Amino acid sequence: MRQPIGSLTVMADSPGASFCFVHAADLHLDTPFRDVHDLPPLVADALREASLQAFDSIVELALERRAAFFVVAGDIYDGPERGLRAQVHFHRGLALLASEGIPSFVVHGNHDPVTTGWSAISSWPEGVTVFGADSVGLVPVERDGMVVATVQGISYATRETTENLALRFRRPDGPGVHVGVLHCNLEGATNHDAYSPCSLDDLRRARLDYWALGHIHTRRTVAGTGPGDPWIVYPGNSQARSPKPSEQSAKGAVVVHVRDGVVDDAEFVACDRVRFEEIECPIEDLADPPALVERLADLGTDRVTAAEGRSVILRARLTGRGELHAVLARPGAPGETVRELREVSSLRWPFCWWDELRDETRGVIDRETLRGRGDFAADLLALAEGTQLDPAARAELAAGLVSEAPHAFSAVLDGIVGDDERFARLVEEATTVALDSVAGDEP
Numbered sequence: 001m002r003q004p005i006g007s008l009t010v011m012a013d014s015p016g017a018s019f020c021f022v023h024a025a026d027l028h029l030d031t032p033f034r035d036v037h038d039l040p041p042l043v044a045d046a047l048r049e050a051s052l053q054a055f056d057s058i059v060e061l062a063l064e065r066r067a068a069f070f071v072v073a074g075d076i077y078d079g080p081e082r083g084l085r086a087q088v089h090f091h092r093g094l095a096l097l098a099s100e101g102i103p104s105f106v107v108h109g110n111h112d113p114v115t116t117g118w119s120a121i122s123s124w125p126e127g128v129t130v131f132g133a134d135s136v137g138l139v140p141v142e143r144d145g146m147v148v149a150t151v152q153g154i155s156y157a158t159r160e161t162t163e164n165l166a167l168r169f170r171r172p173d174g175p176g177v178h179v180g181v182l183h184c185n186l187e188g189a190t191n192h193d194a195y196s197p198c199s200l201d202d203l204r205r206a207r208l209d210y211w212a213l214g215h216i217h218t219r220r221t222v223a224g225t226g227p228g229d230p231w232i233v234y235p236g237n238s239q240a241r242s243p244k245p246s247e248q249s250a251k252g253a254v255v256v257h258v259r260d261g262v263v264d265d266a267e268f269v270a271c272d273r274v275r276f277e278e279i280e281c282p283i284e285d286l287a288d289p290p291a292l293v294e295r296l297a298d299l300g301t302d303r304v305t306a307a308e309g310r311s312v313i314l315r316a317r318l319t320g321r322g323e324l325h326a327v328l329a330r331p332g333a334p335g336e337t338v339r340e341l342r343e344v345s346s347l348r349w350p351f352c353w354w355d356e357l358r359d360e361t362r363g364v365i366d367r368e369t370l371r372g373r374g375d376f377a378a379d380l381l382a383l384a385e386g387t388q389l390d391p392a393a394r395a396e397l398a399a400g401l402v403s404e405a406p407h408a409f410s411a412v413l414d415g416i417v418g419d420d421e422r423f424a425r426l427v428e429e430a431t432t433v434a435l436d437s438v439a440g441d442e443p
């Protein structure tokens with residue numbers, strides 16, 4: 001490329017290389033699964049193998065895409081004990097990549113710190129770099145005799161690593177893309193321990209091109225916007241291991257695309273084997289338990305289809321108002337429904353395993369019937385409807401509430417009292433809530 005500078009014309013740097021690399025984190029190999037119960041052997045076996053098989057899929061992905069290198073950003077193992085099988089399996093995967101000319105770069109995190117962790121591996125194949133915990137290590141990656149990237153990283157020495165390790169990274173001189181590998185808690189992510197806490201600005205200050213992060217199990221990508229602004233990526237864990245929200249839906253790894261020496265895409269690829277999903281099932285149009293079981297079984301089949309050959313573990317939340325509420329409120333009814341669902345669902349691979357039903361349904365409130373009852377609920381309804389229809393009554397209600405409990409009501413009613421439509425809606429919502437508590441559960 002020619003660029004004029006003043007009256008001179010000089011050759012600018014030749015455009016950089018185009019290639020991809022694979023970024024994974026939080027493999028938690030051979031991890032125990034949490035909060036799933038009463039598993040039949042098929043499901044228990046599948047879960048036991050899932051984290052190892054997910055790792056195999058990531059290795060296959062790197063081979064298929066002919067990745068320039070592979071990075072793993074910590075928590076390869078679930079605990080300092082690590083587990084022999086997990087270590088041998090991990091070693092085998094990296095050895096396979098090395099034999100195909102794909103180098104690997106590994107850091108350890110809070111689950112598998114290097115000084116307290118037990119290692120069954122005395123030596124790694126050439127091409128595998130396990131970064132130590134003393135200082136940030138730097139390794140150049142060559143392709144076709146040209147340095148296309150420099151990867152730097154640091155491991156945790158111990159579990160409670162509270163130092164902001166990001167501050168130890170900086171861009172060295174050298175061609176190609178600069179990649180930082182770190183296990184850290186970016187911007188105080190809740191639900192995860194505050195190990196190696198750092199801010200976006202801390203990461204930007206190092207002037208790297210790509211931050212390969214680990215620790216947070218929910219996938220997150222902060223795209224670089226141009227020169228000097230890095231891509232910051234959490235690929236999420238590679239295989240979910242419990243039904244909680246951060247573990248739901250597809251899990252896997254990220255393929256990072258570098259074009260002409262610039263990172264321009266971080267492509268998520270699902271590599272998980274068993275998926276945890278939560279389904280919401282409104283009950284309004286369901287007449288009885290057989291209809292509910294049929295509906296849930298259909299929703300389960302849809303999820304298995306969407307999981308593209310993977311098995312799924314399902315939780316369902318039953319919501320809305322309907323006749324079914326009274327049935328579900330009977331002792332043991334949700335549990336019995338789950339057992340029935342397990343029987344009608346497939347237990348071949350890929351399977352659909354029903355873990356739990358949560359009943360969040362409400363009864364139907366027939367206001368017409370309620371009006372004729374002549375009880376407290378009927379009086380409450382009459383008062384509420386009168387207030388809702390009459391702007392003067394609403395204003396009186398608001399004034400009364402604010403004078404009685406200004407702390408509780410001023411902020412809520414501020415700005416609503418002058419807006420007829422919003423105020424009427426608020427009264428309607430309050431009416432429903434109030435009727436629920438005095439009449440909602442009538443069968």
Ligand SMILES: [Mn+2]
Nearest residue numbers: 075109110215
């Ligand atoms: Mn972690």
